[in-house]
Amino acid sequence: MLLTHASQLLTLQGEAPRRSAQMRELSIISDGALLIRAGKIVAAGTTDEVARHELAAGADEIDCRRKVVLPGFVDSHTHPVFIAPRLVDFEKRIEGASYEEIAAAGGGIRSSIQGVREASVERLAEHVLDALREMASYGTTTVEAKSGYGLSFESEMKSLQAIRLAAERWPGTVVPTLLGAHLVPTEFRSDPDAYVDIVCEQMIAAVAKQKLAEYVDVFCERGAFTTEQSARILHAAVEHGLKTRVHVCQLTPADLQPLLEFHPASFDHMDYVSDADLRLLVKSDTVATLLPAANYFLGLDRFPPARKLIEAGVAVALATDYNPGTSPTTSMAFVLSAACTHMKMSPAEAITSATINGACALGLQQTKGSLEPGKDADVAIFATQDYRELAYWFGVNRCEKVLIGGREQ
Numbered sequence: 004m005l006l007t008h009a010s011q012l013l014t015l016q017g018e019a020p021r022r023s024a025q026m027r028e029l030s031i032i033s034d035g036a037l038l039i040r041a042g043k044i045v046a047a048g049t050t051d052e053v054a055r056h057e058l059a060a061g062a063d064e065i066d067c068r069r070k071v072v073l074p075g076f077v078d079s080h081t082h083p084v085f086i087a088p089r090l091v092d093f094e095k096r097i098e099g100a101s102y103e104e105i106a107a108a109g110g111g112i113r114s115s116i117q118g119v120r121e122a123s124v125e126r127l128a129e130h131v132l133d134a135l136r137e138m139a140s141y142g143t144t145t146v147e148a149k150s151g152y153g154l155s156f157e158s159e160m161k162s163l164q165a166i167r168l169a170a171e172r173w174p175g176t177v178v179p180t181l182l183g184a185h186l187v188p189t190e191f192r193s194d195p196d197a198y199v200d201i202v203c204e205q206m207i208a209a210v211a212k213q214k215l216a217e218y219v220d221v222f223c224e225r226g227a228f229t230t231e232q233s234a235r236i237l238h239a240a241v242e243h244g245l246k247t248r249v250h251v252c253q254l255t256p257a258d259l260q261p262l263l264e265f266h267p268a269s270f271d272h273m274d275y276v277s278d279a280d281l282r283l284l285v286k287s288d289t290v291a292t293l294l295p296a297a298n299y300f301l302g303l304d305r306f307p308p309a310r311k312l313i314e315a316g317v318a319v320a321l322a323t324d325y326n327p328g329t330s331p332t333t334s335m336a337f338v339l340s341a342a343c344t345h346m347k348m349s350p351a352e353a354i355t356s357a358t359i360n361g362a363c364a365l366g367l368q369q370t371k372g373s374l375e376p377g378k379d380a381d382v383a384i385f386a387t388q389d390y391r392e393l394a395y396w397f398g399v400n401r402c403e404k405v406l407i408g409g410r411e412q
């Protein structure tokens with residue numbers, strides 16, 4: 004397959020992850036072309052250059068005149084295993100209700116947990132698959148997917164099996180994550196450590212044995228899990244050969260040093276981060292994944308300090324945080340818009356964060372996140388002529404075509 008005459012081909016080739024000023028460099032080729040064979044990129048360059056390639060003759064051509072062509076988005080943080088939208092939360096929050104009042108009215112995370120515990124694996128898989136297909140229609144080709152609304156051994160396993168079933172039916176790449184430590188379930192409120200035992204000794208062991216997840220995540224936050232409990236969970240993950248990532252600094256600051264010892268691929272949210280931790284992060288490979296759609300949806304004034312992180316040299320990624328409680332969106336384009344308008348990221352920085360740096364947050368920078376020879380041919384084609392339009396238009400979908408593994412979707 005040969006894509007030709009793109010107004011702008013954003014290759015994102017070069018160093019990964021991109022930091023500081025590098026984040027503004029999208030490695031753009033005007034009148035760009037892409038040659039694809041057997042699901043991989045063979046050549047990227049100007050239409051003149053690529054058309055001369057020996058494999059270009061006879062290739063199926065897609066004319067990309069007046070289009071922007073870029074790597075498919077990598078959405079490196081989603082919670083797709085749930086059944087119903089949380090409309091009680093939505094309406095009650097607008098009215099100014101407290102967390103407790105929302106829970107008393109039948110809303111809150113408990114309602115999602117009940118839905119997942121009662122649902123069949125097949126029904127959950129259908130919901131996940133619907134979300135993956137919707138994401139692809141917005142230009143996303145790689146998705147990290149967490150469990151975390153089961154909060155019992157059986158329901159967490161069921162959630163990961165649902166992710167696996169959905170992933171088998173979707174051509175894109177799905178990276179499964181165990182988030183058994185999303186919250187302490189009600190039945191363990193009086194003894195949270197007993198629940199941490201179940202996560203460490205039962206869930207992580209079973210997940211590793213059945214290869215149901217690549218990552219273990221934990222919500223390290225006041226009201227969820229302490230740093231000590233989080234470290235125990237991450238330790239168990241590493242012992243079982245699983246990789247780690249952490250929800251942290253969303254509502255309160257946390258000491259990142261004890262968590263960094265487990266070399267997490269990513270720290271996610273990061274609304275509150277200390278200067279001391281900023282210096283530690285710059286020296287690490289851990290990516291800071293910012294989730295501004297959640298701040299938007301909750302109507303918060305405060306957003307993650309993207310400028311501070313970027314200027315310090317931290318590798319920053321963006322993701323949707325797709326979930327029923329705080330971020331019901333599958334649109335990475337919306338996240339780009341929120342990142343630019345509320346966190347003062349430039350459109351180029353936002354695109355870098357949603358592609359190559361997102362791939363780094365999942366350890367997939369060798370195959371995803373840029374358009375370079377040898378990489379997977381996961382490509383998004385937008386009906387725009389300038390890359391800045393990707394973050395400019397909001398609430399509309401300008402993604403016209405998506406290729407996954409070189410196949411048109």
Ligand SMILES: [Zn+2]
Binds near residue numbers: 080082250324
């Ligand atoms: Zn999350």
